[in-house]
Structures are given as structure tokens and as C-alpha cells.
Amino acid sequence: MKYLHLIILALLMHTSLTAQVKSEYSREVFIKGSDSLLYRLLLPENFDPAKKYPVLFVLHGAGERGNNNEAQLTHGGKLFQSERMRKDFPAIVIFPQCPTKDFWANVQFNNTAERFAFQKGGEPGKAMTLLIGLVENFKSLKYTDNDKFYVGGLSMGGMGTLEILRRKPKMFAAAFAICGGDNIENVKKYKKVPLWFFHGEKDNVVPVEKSKVVVAELKRLKVADVKFTLYPDANHNSWDPAFAEAELLPWLFSHSR
Incomplete structure (x- = not known):
């Protein structure tokens, strides 16, 4: 019974900490016409509307889709609320939530080795439009620094990151894509955006080649600022070591348009 009590206590503490993390992000909704996009918003500590702040958009994976305006904080929510982030990189952080049946990127799925067929061109889906x-x-907004907008994401969100970059390459100062991918025909559209890619070499959901071909094309185009970190033993959850990279935040926020 003693050990059972300890387990229950640990679970309660974890639940409490998770709830605390999520409570720091206010619940918001963006409405455009008859459509809406849920998102969570984290303002810098001691937020001053008279100042201008960098803005970071973090795009979640397919497993966090929904309409609870909560699941999207599962991966990365703690990092961008960390003491180091709040102290050294005060920024506005936004976690939008993609609806259950939608997808950030234009991609077709199949049961072949290709698995993901990324589209060239085409109109953006509802979630991307929003x-x-x-x-x-x-x-x-008057308190946002238009020269310091950033975007990054994991899995479906990594794909969505490259999707929004090709559609609006002048919007962002830098970006990161974790276990994502794109059609190499789109790469030239965001070749001037500093990018850091991450992928697990044992990824059995989004094959590592999906990142490799994009990075190879960027290097062929002689892009100056492209980084690629491979994790030899990581599977699809390469966001865990990626978010633990000490240089991710300094690298990201060092860029300005």
C-alpha cells in the first residue's frame, strides 16, 4: 500500500504540474468569416503593450488535433514557458490547434513506401488559411515586432511550417521543422528563410528521407543558413531531443528580417 500511495502522489503531482503549464497559456480563438481557429497564447512576463515583442507560432502534430484548445500544448508547452525562455527570450508564443479532420499541409497519404505525397502549389486548406x-x-498589432516572427513545428506541424513558409516566405525571420517534409519543387520559395531541421533516423512514421531531400535541395540552392540535426537512435519522437537542444532558442531568436 505504501508504494501505491507513492504512485498516486506522483501522478497527482504530474497532473498538477501539467495543469499549471497549460494555465499559463490563455485560451483564445481567431475568427475569420464563418470559420474559427483555436489557439493558446503566452505573453512575456511583465508584458508591456508599449514595447515590441518577437512572436513565435508552434505547430503541433496530427495526434494533437481537436477542439479542446489544450492538446496542442503537449509537446513544447513546457519549453516555451520555461524560466530560461521567459528571462532570456521574452516573446509572444502561440500554439494554434488544427481541427480533427484538417491538416496543416497539402499532402496526400498512401500505403506505399512513399507514404506522404506533398503537393506543389494548390490552394491552402482551411486550417492553413486560418x-x-x-x-x-x-x-x-502595435506590440509585435514584424521583423521577428518565427514558426516551427513537429511532424504534421513540421510539414505545416514548410507549407506556410512557401506561401508566405517574407513573414518569418527563421523557422524550425521537426520530422516534417515537403515537395522539393516548393523549396526554392523559402530558400532565403533560415531553417533548422531535426529528424530521427529510425522514424517509422515520417521517413527521415522526407527531411533529407528538402535539406539537400536547400544546399543545392546554396542557402547560407540551413542546419540539419539527425538523431541516430530516435524514432518519430525526435521533438524530445530537438526541444532539449541548448542552442535552439538562441539560434532561432538571433534572426531578424
């Missing part, structure tokens, strides 16, 4: 509208809305 995301672009949300970014534009924050661009219009």
Missing part, C-alpha cells in the same frame, strides 16, 4: 490569417492579425 493560420495565415492569425499570423497577419498579429502582424497588425
Whole structure:
């Protein structure tokens, strides 16, 4: 019974800490016409509307889709609320939530080795259209620094990161893509955006080649600022070591348009 009590106590503490993390992010909704996009918003400590702040959009994976305006904080929520982040990189952090049946990027799925067929061109889906509208809305605010907008994501969010970059390459100062991918025909559209890619070499959900071909194309185009970190033993959860990279935040926020 003693050990059972300890286990229950540990679970309660974990639940309490998780709830505390999520409570720091206010619940918001962006409305455009008859459509809406849920998102969580974290303002810098001692927020002063007379100042201008960098803005970071973090795009979640397919497993965090929904309408609870909560699941999208599962991966990365703690990092961007950390003491180091709040002290050294005061920024506005936004976690939008993609609806259950939607997808950030234009991609077709199949059961072949290809698995993901990324599209070239085409109109953005509803979630991407709303995301672009949300970014534009924050661009219009007096307390946001338009030269320091950033975007990054994992899995579906990594794909969505490259999707929004190709559609709006001048919006962002830098970006990161974790276990994502894109059609190499789109790469030239965001070749001027500093990018850091991450992928697990044992990824059995999004094959590592999906990142490798994009990075190879960027290097072929002789892009100056492209980074690629491979984790030899990581599977699909390469966001865990990626978010633990000590240089991720300094690298990201060092860029300005």
C-alpha cells in the first residue's frame, strides 16, 4: 500500500504540474468569416503593450488535433514557458490547434513506401488559411515586432511550417521543422528563410528521407543558413531531443528580417 500511495502522489503531482503549464497559456480563438481557429497564447512576463515583442507560432502534430484548445500544448508547452525562455527570450508564443479532420499541409497519404505525397502549389486548406490569417492579425498589432516572427513545428506541424513558409516566405525571420517534409519543387520559395531541421533516423512514421531531400535541395540552392540535426537512435519522437537542444532558442531568436 505504501508504494501505491507513492504512485498516486506522483501522478497527482504530474497532473498538477501539467495543469499549471497549460494555465499559463490563455485560451483564445481567431475568427475569420464563418470559420474559427483555436489557439493558446503566452505573453512575456511583465508584458508591456508599449514595447515590441518577437512572436513565435508552434505547430503541433496530427495526434494533437481537436477542439479542446489544450492538446496542442503537449509537446513544447513546457519549453516555451520555461524560466530560461521567459528571462532570456521574452516573446509572444502561440500554439494554434488544427481541427480533427484538417491538416496543416497539402499532402496526400498512401500505403506505399512513399507514404506522404506533398503537393506543389494548390490552394491552402482551411486550417492553413486560418493560420495565415492569425499570423497577419498579429502582424497588425502595435506590440509585435514584424521583423521577428518565427514558426516551427513537429511532424504534421513540421510539414505545416514548410507549407506556410512557401506561401508566405517574407513573414518569418527563421523557422524550425521537426520530422516534417515537403515537395522539393516548393523549396526554392523559402530558400532565403533560415531553417533548422531535426529528424530521427529510425522514424517509422515520417521517413527521415522526407527531411533529407528538402535539406539537400536547400544546399543545392546554396542557402547560407540551413542546419540539419539527425538523431541516430530516435524514432518519430525526435521533438524530445530537438526541444532539449541548448542552442535552439538562441539560434532561432538571433534572426531578424
